[in-house]
Amino acid sequence: MSSADLVNVSSRATRSLIKDAFVASGLPEADALKCAALMTEADLTGADGHGIFRLPQYIRRLKAGGFNKHPNITVTKSAPATALVDGDNGMGHLVMSRAADEAIAMAKETGVSWVGVRRSNHAGPAGLYAEMPAQHGMVGLYAAVANANHMGTWGGTDLLLGTNPLAIGVPSGSDPLILDIATSIVAYGTVKKYAQRGLAMPEGWFVNAETGAPITDADRSHEGLLLPMGEYKGSGLALMLGLIAGTLNGAAFGRDVVDFNADDKSETNTGHFIVAVDIARFLPIETFKSEVDRHIRDLRNSKRLPGVDEIRLPGDRRGECRTARARDGVPLAKPLLALLDKLANELNIKPLTER
Amino acid sequence: MSSADLVNVSSRATRSLIKDAFVASGLPEADALKCAALMTEADLTGADGHGIFRLPQYIRRLKAGGFNKHPNITVTKSAPATALVDGDNGMGHLVMSRAADEAIAMAKETGVSWVGVRRSNHAGPAGLYAEMPAQHGMVGLYAAVANANHMGTWGGTDLLLGTNPLAIGVPSGSDPLILDIATSIVAYGTVKKYAQRGLAMPEGWFVNAETGAPITDADRSHEGLLLPMGEYKGSGLALMLGLIAGTLNGAAFGRDVVDFNADDKSETNTGHFIVAVDIARFLPIETFKSEVDRHIRDLRNSKRLPGVDEIRLPGDRRGECRTARARDGVPLAKPLLALLDKLANELNIKPLTER
Numbered sequence: 001m002s003s004a005d006l007v008n009v010s011s012r013a014t015r016s017l018i019k020d021a022f023v024a025s026g027l028p029e030a031d032a033l034k035c036a037a038l039m040t041e042a043d044l045t046g047a048d049g050h051g052i053f054r055l056p057q058y059i060r061r062l063k064a065g066g067f068n069k070h071p072n073i074t075v076t077k078s079a080p081a082t083a084l085v086d087g088d089n090g091m092g093h094l095v096m097s098r099a100a101d102e103a104i105a106m107a108k109e110t111g112v113s114w115v116g117v118r119r120s121n122h123a124g125p126a127g128l129y130a131e132m133p134a135q136h137g138m139v140g141l142y143a144a145v146a147n148a149n150h151m152g153t154w155g156g157t158d159l160l161l162g163t164n165p166l167a168i169g170v171p172s173g174s175d176p177l178i179l180d181i182a183t184s185i186v187a188y189g190t191v192k193k194y195a196q197r198g199l200a201m202p203e204g205w206f207v208n209a210e211t212g213a214p215i216t217d218a219d220r221s222h223e224g225l226l227l228p229m230g231e232y233k234g235s236g237l238a239l240m241l242g243l244i245a246g247t248l249n250g251a252a253f254g255r256d257v258v259d260f261n262a263d264d265k266s267e268t269n270t271g272h273f274i275v276a277v278d279i280a281r282f283l284p285i286e287t288f289k290s291e292v293d294r295h296i297r298d299l300r301n302s303k304r305l306p307g308v309d310e311i312r313l314p315g316d317r318r319g320e321c322r323t324a325r326a327r328d329g330v331p332l333a334k335p336l337l338a339l340l341d342k343l344a345n346e347l348n349i350k351p352l353t354e355r
Numbered sequence: 356m357s358s359a360d361l362v363n364v365s366s367r368a369t370r371s372l373i374k375d376a377f378v379a380s381g382l383p384e385a386d387a388l389k390c391a392a393l394m395t396e397a398d399l400t401g402a403d404g405h406g407i408f409r410l411p412q413y414i415r416r417l418k419a420g421g422f423n424k425h426p427n428i429t430v431t432k433s434a435p436a437t438a439l440v441d442g443d444n445g446m447g448h449l450v451m452s453r454a455a456d457e458a459i460a461m462a463k464e465t466g467v468s469w470v471g472v473r474r475s476n477h478a479g480p481a482g483l484y485a486e487m488p489a490q491h492g493m494v495g496l497y498a499a500v501a502n503a504n505h506m507g508t509w510g511g512t513d514l515l516l517g518t519n520p521l522a523i524g525v526p527s528g529s530d531p532l533i534l535d536i537a538t539s540i541v542a543y544g545t546v547k548k549y550a551q552r553g554l555a556m557p558e559g560w561f562v563n564a565e566t567g568a569p570i571t572d573a574d575r576s577h578e579g580l581l582l583p584m585g586e587y588k589g590s591g592l593a594l595m596l597g598l599i600a601g602t603l604n605g606a607a608f609g610r611d612v613v614d615f616n617a618d619d620k621s622e623t624n625t626g627h628f629i630v631a632v633d634i635a636r637f638l639p640i641e642t643f644k645s646e647v648d649r650h651i652r653d654l655r656n657s658k659r660l661p662g663v664d665e666i667r668l669p670g671d672r673r674g675e676c677r678t679a680r681a682r683d684g685v686p687l688a689k690p691l692l693a694l695l696d697k698l699a700n701e702l703n704i705k706p707l708t709e710r
Contacts, residue, residue, distance in 0.1 A: 078636040079466025081436040111434025112630075114467035116637055139599055156657030156666050160650075168595040177598070179591045212660050225660075230585030236534045236669040239654070240523040243532070244494055247646050248637050254650040275467075275630075281433040282471055282603050291602050295515075295609040299594070302511030305567050305580075311511050314591040 005197070007337060008329030013355035014052045015040040017344065021055060024347040025062040026069045031094055038093040038124055043330045046321030047125035047180075049189015052332065053196075054122070056339050057261075058091070059347070064264035067091055067121060073098050081110040084249060085117045089267045092123030100132040100140075100274050107138055107276035116249035117272040122147045122260060126167035127180030127318065133276035134169030134176035137285045141275040142167045145246040145253055147260040147268055150188055150226035154235035157209035157225060160254045163188050164238040164245065168314075171279065173293040178315035183238035185227045194218035196335050246271035360552070362692060363684030368710035369407045370395040372699065376410060379702040380417040381424045386449055393448040393479055398685045401676030402480035402535075404544020407687065408551075409477070411694050412616075413446070414702070419619035422446055422476060428453050436465040439604060440472045444622045447478030455487040455495075455629050462493055462631035471604035472627040477502045477615060481522035482535030482673065488631035489524030489531035492640045496630040497522045500601040500608055502615040502623055505543055505581035509590035512564035512580055515609045518543050519593040519600065523669075526634065528648040534669035538593035540582045549573035551690050601626035 015036045022032035035058075043051030061067055071090025075098070077083045083102055087095030099115045106113035123129070126142050133140030146162025153161055163184040170177045182188070186205050194201055195218035206215040206224040215224040228234030246253030251271025258268045279288050300311050325331075332340075337352065344351040370391045377387035390413075398406030416422055426445025430453070432438045438457050442450030454470045461468035478484070481497050488495030501517025508516055518539040525532045537543070541560055549556055550573035561570040561579040570579040583589030601608030606626025613623045634643050655666050680686075687695075692707065699706040 079633065080464070081468070082466030082633070082636045084637055109435070110465055111437030112467060112469035113436070114630075114632055139603065152660075153654045153657055153666055153668070155659055155663035156654065157660055158653070158657035160654055160657060168592075168599070170595060170598050177595065179595045181585075181588045181591065185585070207660075209658075209660070212662075229588050230536075230540070232667070233536045233584050236536065237523075240525060240532065240534045240669065243525050243647060243650070244523070244632075247643065247650065248494065248632075248634060250638055255653050277469055277599075277603075278434065278437070279603060281437045282439055283605055288602065292598060295598065295602065298513070298610050299508045299511065299515055302508060302513035302515060303564075304510055305507075305512055305562075305564070307567070308510035311508055312587070313508070314595065 005334055006331040007334065008331050009352055010329045011040050011044055011325060013352055014043060014330055016355050017340065017349070017352050018052055018055055020349040021059055021343060021347055022062070024349050025059050027062070027091070028070070031091065034097065035091050035093045038097065038128060041128060042124045044322045044325045045125070045127065045318040047127065047189070049187060049193050050125040051330070052340065053189070053193070053336060054124070056343055059343060061260070061264045066264045066266065071095070075102050081106060081113050083113070083115045085115060087117060087120035089119050089121065092121035092270060095120040096123040096129050096272055096274070099272065100129050103274045103276040104133055104136050104138065107133070107278045111281040112275065112277045114273065114275050118249040118251040118269060119267070120251075120270040120272060121268055122270065123272065125180060126165040127169070127178045129274055130167035130169035130180065131176055131178050134171045134178070137171055137279050139277040139279060140167070140169035142272065143241040143245045144272040145242050145251060145257065145270060146188065147257070147270060148188065149257050149259070151184055151228055151235065151238060152209075152225050153239060154228065154232040159225070161235065161238045161242065162257060163226065164241045166237065166241055170292065171285070171289055172296060173289045175315060175319045177292070177313060178318055181229065183229055183234045183241065185229050185234070188226065191218055191221050191226070195221070197333050245273045249273070360689055361686040362689065363686050364707055365684045366395050366399055366680060368707055369398060369685055371710050372695065372704070372707050373407055373410055375704040376414055376698060376702055377417070379704050380414050382417070382446070383425070386446065389452065390446050390448045393452065393483060396483060397479045399677045399680045400480070400482065400673040402482065402544070404542060404548050405480040406685070407695065408544070408548070408691060409479070411698055414698060416615070416619045421619045421621065426450070430457050436461060436468050438468070438470045440470060442472060442475035444474050444476065447476035447625060450475040451478040451484050451627055451629070454627065455484050458629045458631040459488055459491050459493065462488070462633045466636040467630065467632045469628065469630050473604040473606040473624060474622070475606070475625040475627060476623055477625065478627065480535060481520040482524070482533045484629055485522035485524035485535065486531055486533050489526045489533070492526055492634050494632040494634060495522070495524035497627065498596040498600045499627040500597050500606060500612065500625060501543065502612070502625060503543065504612050504614070506539055506583055506590065506593060507580050508594060509583065509587040514580070516590065516593045516597065517612060518581065519596045521592065521596055525647065526640070526644055527651060528644045530670060530674045532647070532668060532670045533673055536584065538584055538589045538596065540584050540589070543581065546573055546576050546581070550576070552688050600628045604628070
């Protein structure tokens with residue numbers, strides 16, 4: 001899509017629209033603020049499929065009763081270093097940020113912590129949560145059961161696996177390194193973005209379940225299977241992460257996953273896990289950071305394959321987007337702007353253009 | 356390679372050859388037995404690049420002084436749920452099995468444990484260690500810094516990344532599910548096997564660093580770059596796992612990695628980590644297992660893409676190999692048998708054929 005079809009909107013404006021939309025839909029002010037902040041962080045860091053893009057769907061779901069607007073999020077500390085968070089079907093951002101806070105606090109005591117989450121909901125980009133421990137001198141690991149099954153297991157066509165993402169955050173002397181990968185060949189949010197923008201998908205993303213032939217029309221992706229990253233490896237990773245983020249926590253996996261694109265009402269029982277590892281229990285944090293920086297320099301200064309202009313490391317795009325978008329605004333596609341105007345009108349709140 | 360070029364040898368025979376070879380090379384009997392048992396388990400479970408195949412190299416290294424034959428393996432418990440194991444440059448199998456034992460014991464107390472390892476060595480297939488917690492009702496996660504850098508970072512050609520494997524073990528009602536994946540498109544042990552057996556590699560495994568053209572001759576793989584699984588995702592995962600398994604533990608990563616194929620003497624300072632998560636802290640283990648079994652049934656009974664005869668899940672090949680090879684023996688290639696005969700002769704121990 002050409003940049004002419006994108007309009008830059010300040011993150012102050014998107015954040016305030018998101019917050020007002022949530023409040024108008026019945027979320028308490030503090031919760032609306034927190035969700036708006038995390039969704040705006042997704043937009044600022046380039047996770048375009050996970051920020052304000054999701055607002056119309058979230059609002060639809062809030063209206064339909066699919067989210068609990070006043071959840072009683074509980075934390076059961078099941079052992080010195082483990083906890084199980086029950087999100088009481090609240091907004092995923094609220095549940096997961098609570099889980100991350102618990103994980104960080106526990107890891108300070110025990111060196112590592114593992115917090116499982118059940119009865120949560122879609123919580124935005126995985127990198128958001130892997131970064132939280134990394135901002136506290138810890139390694140962060142995060143995974144989730146995705147909120148719809150777009151993949152089969154390797155060779156299979158029943159839609160039993162989601163794009164179950166994995167994110168790893170590691171501190172450095174400057175911004176943390178953040179790896180955020182869907183176990184599918186591409187994140188489903190990207191497919192949605194292609195559909196909304198009318199772009200053709202590359203071959204190798206989706207295949208027809210009956211014939212195995214490629215599907216490139218993003219509007220017809222529902223007729224096929226999303227392929228895993230790295231063939232059977234991505235499929236296996238989606239399966240294992242699903243069992244650990246879902247089944248282990250008594251959360252949905254496999255046939256039990258609720259497709260939140262098609263169903264605004266049923267509780268999704270979304271599962272996640274987050275792990276925090278306190279680096280200081282292994283070596284001084286400054287030593288770790290300077291060693292990471294040294295390795296980063298080696299990697300960046302590597303010779304390159306023909307046609308490669310620059311070495312990119314995990315998290316580079318996040319950092320660059322954050323800088324550029326904080327300055328220039330968040331690029332939003334015109335079809336999305338139209339949806340957001342319609343939403344503002346329905347909720348009787350100020351549209352983006354008046355913010 | 357046709358099956359005519361493979362000879363089945365009983366695992367009793369391979370295990371006793373391995374053990375005798377280690378003893379003849381100066382390892383204490385108990386250590387030799389433990390290494391032989393773990394290498395034989397690698398062979399039985401189909402990790403052909405990690406079993407007796409490695410024996411000539413290990414013996415060469417023992418003779419050259421590259422391993423400490425009498426290591427003082429120490430465990431520093433740095434927090435209630437974390438420990439750092441210093442392998443004192445002992446055989447990796449000894450160091451990692453000790454680390455796994457510690458991780459399992461600690462997780463019983465704290466719910467989760469994270470054990471980092473430094474000054475270890477090549478320890479065989481990752482699945483071996485992820486399975487250990489799974490045999491104790493725990494989820495096991497394991498990763499390692501590989502003992503040679505065959506990959507560049509994404510777009511780069513300096514050999515700064517290894518095939519750094521990730522393994523995840525999850526208990527079920529029968530055999531655990533074990534995912535064991537190199538972050539490269541293929542494990543380097545497989546490349547070695549292709550070279551030894553004179554097989555051409557598929558395009559897409561290696562490229563020439565100057566031209567980007569594919570390399571298919573396994574004997575010429577050292578002229579090029581091994582590619583990551585799933586493009587930038589595998590490269591990113593190799594990097595992050597390397598930092599966590601290596602740098603976090605004060606172990607080698609990046610430019611510091613010693614290529615143990617080329618250097619038999621220098622200490623490799625190999626890093627690993629293992630995580631054990633006690634399932635009973637999240638839900639009753641029997642509930643977990645029956646839920647996993649239910650999901651496995653769904654996955655196995657899935658409809659299939661055209662041309663797919665059977666759904667394969669992580670660990671299937673391990674289980675089938677173990678059954679078949681315990682019964683029929685371990686298939687060894689004739690060039691490997693010749694090397695093992697030569698080795699037995701040099702060490703003045705009985706050759707495989709007399710066992």
